[in-house]
Amino acid sequence: MTQDIRILMCAPDHYDVDYVINPWMEGNIHKSSRERAVEQWEKLYGIIKEYATVDLVTPQKGVPDMVFTANAGLVLGDNVVLSRFYHPERQGEEPFFKEWFEENGFTVYELPKDLPFEGAGDALFDREGRWLWAGYGFRSELDSHPYIARWLDTEVLSLRLIDNRFYHLDTCFCPLANGYLLYYPQAFDSYSNRLIEMRVPEERRIIVEEPDAVNFACNAVNINDVVIMNKITHDLEQSITDKGFKVIQTPLTEFLKAGGAAKCLTLRVTEPILDDVHANVTVTSRVIKMEGHLLDSGLMNRALDVVVKEGGSFKVLNFDLGVERQSPSTAEVRISAPSVEVMDDIISLLIDLGAMSLPEKESDANLETVVKAGVSPDDFYVTTIYPTEVRVNGYWERVNNQRMDGAIVIEETEEGFTASCKLLRDLEVGEKVVIGVEGIRTVRSPQSREQRNQTQEFSFMSGGVSSERRVELLVEQIAWEMRHIRDQGGKVAVVAGPVVIHTGGSEHLSRLIRDGYVQCLLGGNAIAVHDMEQSIMGTSLGVDMRKGTPVSGGHRHHLKVINVVRRAGSITDAVNKGLVTKGIMYECVKNNVPFSLAGSIRDDGPLPDTQMDLIKAQEDYSRLLKGTDMIIMLSTMLHSIGVGNMTPSGVKMVCVDINPAVVTKLSDRGSVESVGIVTDVGLFLSLLTQQLDKLTNRYQLSVN
Template sequence: MTDSIRFLMCSPDKYDVDYVINPWMEGNIHKSSRDRALEQWQKLCYIIKEHAVVDLVEPQSGWPDMVFTANAGLVLGKNVVLSRFLHKERQGEEPYFNTWFEDKGYTVYELPKDLPFEGAGDALFDREGRWLWAGYGFRSELDSHPYLAKWLDIEVVSLRLMDERFYHLDTCFCPLTGGYLLYYPPAFDSYSNRLIEMRVPPEKRIAIEETDAVNFACNTVNIDQIVVMNKASDELKQRLEAVGMTVIETPLTEFLKAGGAAKCLTLRVTEPVRTEVHASIPVESRSIRLAGHLLDSGIISRAIDLIVETGGSFQVLNFDLGEQRQSTSTAELKVSAPDHQVMEEIMTQLIDLGAVAPPQEVCDTNLETVTQDGVAPDDFYVSTIYPTEVRVHCEWVKVQNQRMDATIVVTETDSGLVAKCKLLRDVKVGEQVVVGVEGIRTIRKPESHEQRNKKEFSFMGAGVSSERRVELVVEQIAWEMRQIRDQGGKVIVTAGPVVIHTGGSQ
């Protein structure tokens, strides 16, 4: 037994499947045997006690999921970030876990009440202590990650979950001793998979198949070279043993009915602090304002969909609904993204929908100088078909020669500032080109749902519009092509005219 490693557990005396808050609970209401659950829990507890110390928190009537202590909070050293549960069915657990932590001498940090974060279920430390992997998408909000970085003074790497069966990060992702990683790639979007691949070298990644994933093989307790899990295929056991792991299987079928297994039933409360590691969080947040017939035209729903689908999250700060059918509405949203690159993609698409920064946050556009004929600066803004204005020297300037897929060049003339769309191949050395997404707005006439349906032209609504950030799309396609190649598949590319225009055919 290792005295330096401690886990918090909770007896399943009050455990049952009383409600449905994840796909595993569907069809399992009151179908779990408490006696069998207790027997399985005791076996797991006994195995862990052979290798570590187990502390217990008292179960409470009316809160059957307290048995899943991984969701109590996130612990690093003597600091703990208490969970803020998304569903009301679990929110009553918070004060009991808070009391336990305070009684043990931990410094407890509490997130705002409207900001969900579900503890070590959605936040897992790299076992070398180098950074914190943090999930978002179903139970925890991306906006909680900056708090984790600040309070725990650690770098946070944000991963977006995509499969509702794997609603918590620990159901599909398990960092292991020695820098190894046990995970199920299809549970994440392609951008998150790329982040994982950038952090964990190929020889350290142990990607599992769906058959193991649905048996919660990633929901594993790792103690040094030991991994304790519900069930693993022979192939997975061989792969783990090949890297020096000892696999211990212990059935936890009664808890799978509620969407949990070994890791969910434990919370490691002795995570060591590395003094040379400090806070770093690339999460960005910006506010936007939308105006028009937001409901009738579907603009607000389209804006929300593109934020989420591109990998961000949102919070509605204010919504002023028009009093009559012909009245326009306004909405102010807080948009968050896991890093600057994703934020730039989201903002580019929101600008196309007519989004602008709130008046108090409006700033000038960024201009960079062309240093080579026919070559625009990195991150140049790509124009659309919609009338556009750019803000220069605190003045909104209408863009002339509006067209798609062009740069915007700003020049100062005797009669004032002039902004024009210019094809990439036509830009000249010394010209000032708009870069980024600050200080840009598109001008649209308010239109109702009926008016919008009459329009034939809908290319801008397509997910493959060329306004999407090229860097991210390339990353996503490259990752998907590598996956197909690794599985022995073949890729056929049907290229469009852009290949010719950019010289790619050569």
């Protein structure tokens, strides 16, 4: 027996599954056999007594989970951090465990009552004593880790749990002697897995597969070279014994019904202190401020969801709720993250929602110099579609040329400073680029409560994806908006793919151009080729557009059309020479509507107007999109996504495609002034021209 190792246990006198606080308890209310539970616990107790001294805490009525002593607290030397249980069902255990620790000479540290931490169930020492692995995500809060590091004077490494079946760290993670680790990687997020891999060499990591993981193989008790655990597969047993350990298996099925096994039923109370190990924790905290109609717009919930989803924790420090209908709310929230890297990712996403980071004192943005053309300094701030401001020399500067996925360049002028978005490829040596998240904020213009609640006959829809049954309603709204833009001298851009031609939409899009509803056309080589094929040959991809049947030799038609246009010199020349007499490209030329065709590797020909230099094509798209009020994207995923990325917030966007994945992709860009319509693009264009005709007739009747 190893007398210097002491383990605390609690007899299952009152054990039962009385409630549901984890997935394992579901369906097991009062289904645990008391007799079998006692038998299994006593067998485990007997095995552990062969290798360590076992202390017992008196079981108490009304707290059936007290048998799981791992959750009593976390011990190091003569100090213990008492657990603060997340669920009220277990909070009754705290005074009994506190009494036991005090009676046995421990100095007890207690966390704030609203800060959950569930002891050695969520905190496991490296068996060499070098650091503490601390879990969070379901039962323990990340903000408890700095307290633990300070009180126990130890290094804390924070691991985020993401699978609710493994709600405590000890359900999926077991440090073993000599630096080995038994664990189930899928229970952790990517950051935590990287941290594990950096600290534990590959040859000392024992990976547990899911069949063993769900049987709580990681919920094991390690005493020197002995590993005591529930039943496991032969392969896992062999992997552990190959590392020099003796495996002792004992059935604990009755306790699995409550979500626990060997480790949950024990608490090691003799954790040695190493003189050369001292407090260190990578958890970092920041305070953010949010303003606006935070509750009824859902902005507050979205922000807090971002924090949790990205691996952080939060505490609302102040919340000033607007007392009148038009009054905005303000909130200050402290965000915690396991590392600076994770924190910067969280803050960047919160800035996108309109939040502003509040350092101890308001500071300017951090700048670094470009040393290689086309390459930004590390950790540069990546721009979004939303209007952005940067703090320079104590003043907030609006960023020019706002777009997604750029860097912010600060340039000093005679008048002061300017800030602008630039693509990485356009960065020049010597330019100053904003890095990090200090001194950056996005400018959001939330609607008032009155604007959100009122019902308008014509109002542009908020972001979302709509199905077939709503097409006519949406077309009515879009038509009204297009008519309004045209009458105000605004600008509508159309991004179109060849499906427009194949579905019979060419005549309708041609009408929109002819009637002044479209101010520029963007697409690829194919939209122009198949449009002119229909004009010249009456086919699209060799299919007769009137009969809907392939024609003999039709597969060659598009190449013949390309040849005709190349001989003429350009699309404009082909129109002016009478070679192209109708269609989309014809109307663009005749009505002086600029167009840009971006090429790809699959293009035949291509047409002489098609820009095969990708960078030049992007620049041309960007030039034509300036000042656009609305963009209609018609069945062309890659061109639509490209346009979406170079378009700032405030531009109304309509994406139409028969494939729901395409419209969802565009909606995900975050604009609240966009709508995705899942329907046939030819049907959409037909309905759109019909609705515009109705609006025109109404106008003429009102004038008469």
